[in-house]
Ligand code: G6P
């Protein structure tokens with residue numbers, strides 16, 4: 001491998017499907033305020049920070065809250081969310097994800113996590129895969145949300161690899177944009193139409209090989 005020296009993985013939607021838990025917790029919160037939102041609207045929350053997600057949801061419900069109230073609401077959502085993720089087991093790792101990260105490492109590539117989630121460490125621990133990453137950059141370590149490239153640039157820096165030798169794996173449009181803005185290659189996980197800015201789009205990490213990374217356009 002010459003063109004690619006490191007792989008940086010988003011967590012939610014790439015390694016594990018936590019979107020269902022985020023949705024359940026946000027919905028429960030919306031319901032307490034007397035409204036609901038659809039699964040389609042939930043799509044817009046992927047890759048979006050906790051505070052920004054709450055603001056979008058409040059907007060959908062036509063509800064206005066002070067900053068202090070927003071903080072309280074976000075905390076409540078996170079309590080419900082962490083109750084669910086604390087029950088997670090390694091069986092919830094998405095198909096092929098663990099194997100793909102392992103094969104990257106076997107091929108001599110560095111691996112990092114680049115996630116907006118402040119709960120990343122808990123999730124990695126529950127899935128028993130913390131040791132598979134040379135660097136972990138989560139929501140506690142960044143101040144700018146995707147599509148700002150900060151999370152991935154910090155990952156590359158911690159790995160000691162220049163951005164042009166990194167490939168990012170992302171399920172969110174903002175995440176693919178962040179990778180490109182950072183001068184990295186991107187493999188989209190999901191819908192090729194939505195993630196058209198990526199160099200390659202696959203349905204999951206079970207559908208990509210380490211050899212393919214060297215041939216990304
Ligand atoms: C990821 C998810 C988002 C979530 C964000 C923050 O990007 O895709 O849906 O809002 O992380 O997660 P947190 O666990 O910190 O609330």
Ligand code: MG
Pocket residue numbers: 010011012013014046047170171172175
């Ligand atoms: Mg994601």
